Amino acid sequence: MATVELKDVRKTYGGTVEAVKGISLSIPDGAMCVLVGPSGCGKSTLLRMIAGLEAITSGTVSIDGKVVNTLGPAERDIAMVFQNYALYPHMKVYDNMAYGLRNRGTPKDEIDRRVRGAAATLGLTEFLERKPRELSGGQRQRVAMGRAIVRNPKAFLFDEPLSNLDAKLRGQMRVEIKNLQRSLGVTSVYVTHDQVEAMTLADTLVVMNQGVAEQIDTPMAIYARPATIFVAGFIGSPAMNLLAAEGGDNGKGLKLASGGFLKPRDIVLPESGRSVLLGVRPEHLTLVGDRKNADIELKVTAVETLGADTLAHGHSVSGDARSGELIARLPGNVGVDVDDLLPLAINAGSAHIFDAGTGRRV
Amino acid sequence: MSPRVTFPNKLLPYLLLAPQLAITIVFFYWPASQALRQSLLREDPFGLQSTFVGLANFRRVLNDPNYINAVQVTVIFSIATAFLAMALALLLAVMADKIIRGRGIYRTLLIWPYAVAPAIAGMLWLFMFNPAMGTFAYMLRSAGFGWDPLLNGPQAMTLVIAAAAWKQISYNFLFFVAGLQAIPKTLIEAAAIDGAGENKRFWTIVFPLLAPTTFFLLVINTTYAFFDTFGIIHAVTGGGPGKATETLVYKVYNDGFVNLILGDSAAQSVILMIIVIALTAIQFRYVEKKVHYG
Ligand SMILES: Nc1ncnc2c1ncn2[C@@H]1O[C@H](COP(=O)(O)OP(=O)(O)OP(=O)(O)O)[C@@H](O)[C@H]1O
Ligand SMILES: [Mg+2]
Numbered sequence: 181m182a183t184v185e186l187k188d189v190r191k192t193y194g195g196t197v198e199a200v201k202g203i204s205l206s207i208p209d210g211a212m213c214v215l216v217g218p219s220g221c222g223k224s225t226l227l228r229m230i231a232g233l234e235a236i237t238s239g240t241v242s243i244d245g246k247v248v249n250t251l252g253p254a255e256r257d258i259a260m261v262f263q264n265y266a267l268y269p270h271m272k273v274y275d276n277m278a279y280g281l282r283n284r285g286t287p288k289d290e291i292d293r294r295v296r297g298a299a300a301t302l303g304l305t306e307f308l309e310r311k312p313r314e315l316s317g318g319q320r321q322r323v324a325m326g327r328a329i330v331r332n333p334k335a336f337l338f339d340e341p342l343s344n345l346d347a348k349l350r351g352q353m354r355v356e357i358k359n360l361q362r363s364l365g366v367t368s369v370y371v372t373h374d375q376v377e378a379m380t381l382a383d384t385l386v387v388m389n390q391g392v393a394e395q396i397d398t399p400m401a402i403y404a405r406p407a408t409i410f411v412a413g414f415i416g417s418p419a420m421n422l423l424a425a426e427g428g429d430n431g432k433g434l435k436l437a438s439g440g441f442l443k444p445r446d447i448v449l450p451e452s453g454r455s456v457l458l459g460v461r462p463e464h465l466t467l468v469g470d471r472k473n474a475d476i477e478l479k480v481t482a483v484e485t486l487g488a489d490t491l492a493h494g495h496s497v498s499g500d501a502r503s504g505e506l507i508a509r510l511p512g513n514v515g516v517d518v519d520d521l522l523p524l525a526i527n528a529g530s531a532h533i534f535d536a537g538t539g540r541r542v
Numbered sequence: 543m544s545p546r547v548t549f550p551n552k553l554l555p556y557l558l559l560a561p562q563l564a565i566t567i568v569f570f571y572w573p574a575s576q577a578l579r580q581s582l583l584r585e586d587p588f589g590l591q592s593t594f595v596g597l598a599n600f601r602r603v604l605n606d607p608n609y610i611n612a613v614q615v616t617v618i619f620s621i622a623t624a625f626l627a628m629a630l631a632l633l634l635a636v637m638a639d640k641i642i643r644g645r646g647i648y649r650t651l652l653i654w655p656y657a658v659a660p661a662i663a664g665m666l667w668l669f670m671f672n673p674a675m676g677t678f679a680y681m682l683r684s685a686g687f688g689w690d691p692l693l694n695g696p697q698a699m700t701l702v703i704a705a706a707a708w709k710q711i712s713y714n715f716l717f718f719v720a721g722l723q724a725i726p727k728t729l730i731e732a733a734a735i736d737g738a739g740e741n742k743r744f745w746t747i748v749f750p751l752l753a754p755t756t757f758f759l760l761v762i763n764t765t766y767a768f769f770d771t772f773g774i775i776h777a778v779t780g781g782g783p784g785k786a787t788e789t790l791v792y793k794v795y796n797d798g799f800v801n802l803i804l805g806d807s808a809a810q811s812v813i814l815m816i817i818v819i820a821l822t823a824i825q826f827r828y829v830e831k832k833v834h835y836g
Contacts, residue, residue, distance in 0.1 A: 231731075232735075233731050233734070252734070253731070253734045254734060254735065254737040254738070258735065260731075260732070260735050262728045262732060266726065266728035266731070268729060268732075268733070268747060269729075270750045270751060270753075279736050279738070279746075280736035283736055283737035283738045283742065284737050327732075
């Protein structure tokens with residue numbers, strides 16, 4: 181157990197490809213930090229630098245207060261769970277879990293005790309004598325976890341450990357990993373591109389984009405106050421709607437490009453004439469009785485009924501090209517059809533305003 | 543069940559197989575059956591008539607101390623050649639796998655020797671180590687080492703083993719490189735995180751996972767050492783000095799084509815055939831059990 185600290189960590193491949201562009205991050209002892217972002221944003225690269233599998237171009241990585249930049253993966257005392265599990269195919273489950281302990285010269289009976297303990301925790305006892313290829317995907321995943329926990333390392337590193345499992349098993353393993361991590365209290369870094377995993381597992385969430393950490397905070401804070409347009413669009417499903425707007429006269433309210441004037445509450449408003457993007461989550465668009473109270477009118481182009489909710493896709497009736505597609509999450513019992521015109525109110529207290537130029541929150 | 547491909551025409555599959563079958567029959571079954579027939583006959587010195595003598599040829603061959611010597615030579619030669627060729631190839635492949643820049647060039651250069659014909663390879667080694675004019679022979683001698691493979695049996699053996707192994711290294715190298723590439727990088731990384739140093743990783747992860755390749759090469763190299771090294775031995779030592787490098791194959795040639803004792807020579811080829819079949823069967827039966835296929 182230990183803290184993990186990154187200071188302005190950078191990675192350049194072959195002198196030209198900047199995969200990680202200066203990330204600083206501090207993970208307290210026992211916390212779970214999740215790195216989330218689109219494919220190719222540098223999550224794995226960052227994780228592998230923490231693990232010692234990739235050289236650090238500049239900056240420092242410290243584990244337990246000690247800079248580990250020059251240490252090999254073995255000396256950092258971390259354990260890693262890989263996306264493809266990386267189980268040793270020629271060894272039995274028992275030997276897969278015992279391998280790391282044997283390499284560190286742990287006494288035989290101690291190894292046996294720990295391996296059996298971990299196997300019991302993970303429900304693997306009856307599979308100890310099997311080879312990895314004789315296991316299901318979920319069981320292999322557990323063995324990979326087992327291999328990590330028997331070592332009792334300072335930190336766990338996970339690189340998309342659940343992405344090879346089916347949806348149901350993924351949900352189940354997600355909960356298990358969370359419980360295990362909590363009960364063992366081991367500091368963890370978890371890489372995923374699945375935002376449900378990101379939201380549910382993280383104590384600290386890092387949203388990455390093109391090698392940069394766009395925002396680092398708790399999942400709820402990121403959801404409630406996304407720092408950039410990228411974060412706003414990435415966290416939350418379906419994605420946040422973004423409407424072109426500009427600051428109203430004397431800084432009171434917003435002029436929507438699609439027509440209409442809005443007075444959001446509890447939020448800093450832009451100066452008059454400054455062009456911005458108004459972000460509204462689909463769940464913060466509500467259906468109102470008549471057009472007079474509506475902030476925008478949605479022309480429905482597609483409907484998804486999810487049971488509890490209905491998602492209405494469409495675009496603003498008077499909208500120009502910039503307003504693009506909008507999605508409203510409506511209660512499941514509302515009957516909506518394609519080509520309907522829906523009068524919608526924007527929940528003014530939950531609006532987000534971003535500068536159209538920089539993409540930063542105003 | 544996967545769907546079976548069926549041919550509309552009953553004859554077509556046999557026609558497609560015909561060329562391969564024809565080659566096998568003409569170049570393997572027919573000579574093999576001739577050898578078998580010949581091994582039971584005794585021919586008169588002029589080759590005018592032959593008499594059926596049953597297993598007499600076999601009896602004589604197996605009681606011949608020269609034949610027992612050839613068996614010993616073959617065992618030493620084959621084990622040493624196969625081991626040397628495989629061990630060095632594996633070492634080179636592991637090294638080449640580590641290189642990042644210029645990888646392709648290294649590999650290409652290391653594969654070239656395979657294109658050299660056995661007799662030429664033999665001549666190269668012969669020249670390099672010829673006591674009278676060889677560069678290496680000169681170097682050995684000036685280092686105070688009494689190098690004379692023309693008179694010294696063990697030295698002659700060392701020379702043919704070196705030449706034979708050198709010739710086969712390229713082939714083995716190619717397969718080991720491919721085998722190494724097929725091992726997922728994450729396994730090596732996982733082992734590194736698990737605290738295994740480079741040596742330990744090689745022996746506990748890489749080497750076991752290479753087992754299918756190693757086993758395949760073991761079979762190939764044994765057969766190579768038994769049969770395909772004839773050209774090298776012929777060029778380098780001609781089986782000498784004395785009979786120090788006369789392997790079973792070389793003796794078949796010597797007795798049959800040089801001394802024209804056809805019955806004995808045929809009996810020897812039959813025995814050789816049985817030995818190789820038995821050896822391959824043993825390899826598949828016992829060694830393959832230990833091989834893990836991913
Ligand atoms: N060995 C390498 N050489 C050169 N570029 C690399 C190398 N490894 C990764 N990259 C580049 O670095 C960037 C980040 O890669 P990385 O694997 O960290 O992405 P990721 O966020 O893990 O993506 P994914 O979700 O698809 O796994 C990518 O643009 C990738 O092409
Ligand atoms: Mg990745």
